[in-house]
Amino acid sequence: MTTVAAYAAPSAKAPLERTTIERREVGEFDVLIDIRFAGICHSDIHQAREGWGEAIFPMVPGHEIAGVVEAVGSGVTRFTVGDHVGVGCLVDSCRECENCEAGLEQYCLKGGVGTYNALDKNGEPTYGGYSEKIVVDESFTVRIPDGLSLDVAAPLLCAGITTYSPLKHWNAGPGKKVAILGMGGLGHMGVKIANALGAEVTVLSQSLRKKDDGLKLGASHYYATSDEATFKELRGTFDIILSTVSAPLNLDAYLSLLKTDGAFVNVGAPEEPVALNLFSVISGRKTLAGSGIGGIQETQEMLDFCAEHGLGSEIELISASEINEAYERVLASDVRYRFVIDTATI
Numbered sequence: 001m002t003t004v005a006a007y008a009a010p011s012a013k014a015p016l017e018r019t020t021i022e023r024r025e026v027g028e029f030d031v032l033i034d035i036r037f038a039g040i041c042h043s044d045i046h047q048a049r050e051g052w053g054e055a056i057f058p059m060v061p062g063h064e065i066a067g068v069v070e071a072v073g074s075g076v077t078r079f080t081v082g083d084h085v086g087v088g089c090l091v092d093s094c095r096e097c098e099n100c101e102a103g104l105e106q107y108c109l110k111g112g113v114g115t116y117n118a119l120d121k122n123g124e125p126t127y128g129g130y131s132e133k134i135v136v137d138e139s140f141t142v143r144i145p146d147g148l149s150l151d152v153a154a155p156l157l158c159a160g161i162t163t164y165s166p167l168k169h170w171n172a173g174p175g176k177k178v179a180i181l182g183m184g185g186l187g188h189m190g191v192k193i194a195n196a197l198g199a200e201v202t203v204l205s206q207s208l209r210k211k212d213d214g215l216k217l218g219a220s221h222y223y224a225t226s227d228e229a230t231f232k233e234l235r236g237t238f239d240i241i242l243s244t245v246s247a248p249l250n251l252d253a254y255l256s257l258l259k260t261d262g263a264f265v266n267v268g269a270p271e272e273p274v275a276l277n278l279f280s281v282i283s284g285r286k287t288l289a290g291s292g293i294g295g296i297q298e299t300q301e302m303l304d305f306c307a308e309h310g311l312g313s314e315i316e317l318i319s320a321s322e323i324n325e326a327y328e329r330v331l332a333s334d335v336r337y338r339f340v341i342d343t344a345t346i
Contacts, residue, residue, distance in 0.1 A: 005346045006131035008058040012050040015324045021127050023135050028075040031141050038129035039064030039155035040339040045327050047117050051271040055117050062129025063089040063115040066154035076138045084144040088157035089293045091115050091140050103295040142300045145307035152312025155338040163190035164302040166265045166291035170240050174198040179241040183210045186244035188337040191217045196309040244268045255280040263287040313338045319345035
């Protein structure tokens with residue numbers, strides 16, 4: 001076991017504080033990663049504050065991890081010391097079910113092992129990226145291409161793959177009209193990726209406050225959802241609406257913006273149930289869907305795509321001592337567009 005410094009929530013809703021945790025010894029197929037940067041995802045806050053249900057404490061959040069390989073096990077073939085690597089939301093799965101065999105580890109039928117707030121196969125709690133180092137099986141480690149700097153690559157391990165996977169699955173590309181609902185940590189990557197895939201991109205946001213940013217990042221159009229005229233003007237417009245917001249929505253209003261056979265895809269997860277009139281999907285043969293992250297192979301594909309197109313996250317680099325303040329700013333939508341912790345400050 002190796003003792004490393006980390007920032008942890010000691011209990012639900014408690015401020016995060018500096019502590020130490022134990023990392024397992026490097027096994028035969030393990031990679032020891034010197035974490036350089038860790039993104040702050042809204043889901044870190046949901047879990048640290050038990051917004052999504054009972055959680056495991058103390059909790060070290062963080063599943064947007066970028067770092068450098070420090071050591072490898074004797075059986076490791078994919079990585080060598082010095083490689084730039086990343087770890088996302090999963091650190092293990094059953095590897096046997098039909099979903100795992102299809103490269104859909106994020107939908108493991110026996111339940112994947114989360115990077116934090118989970119129990120590994122030995123029943124030990126997992127701890128995430130707000131720490132100095134992490135030990136991960138090579139099968140759940142991805143390579144960060146040379147064209148991406150580690151700081152802007154870190155958020156791609158969640159925000160990037162969470163938007164890339166559904167955009168690819170629902171065939172965003174030339175000739176498709178895609179709306180990105182919410183212009184935050186996920187949404188701004190959705191805009192970049194949908195544009196790079198060749199789709200015509202519209203941002204739907206509460207206000208026009210971030211309009212200049214949205215257009216600069218690749219959107220062709222930008223509308224305020226607080227304006228009732230938006231829903232009249234855009235009725236029946238979109239092939240895909242990707243919702244990145246984690247607040248309850250009037251789904252019926254947004255479904256009206258889809259074309260026949262259009263899809264409204266949720267990647268943001270509100271803490272409360274939402275209501276739906278089923279005629280909103282029956283009329284127009286529309287799809288109301290959800291999407292998680294991506295499998296390991298697709299996450300690598302996403303990183304390579306982002307490197308090829310020069311896509312990194314728009315970040316605000318912070319020290320570890322600013323994590324609690326950053327949480328409050330995320331809740332106030334006061335970040336453009338992803339906080340990233342410089343883990344050297346832990």
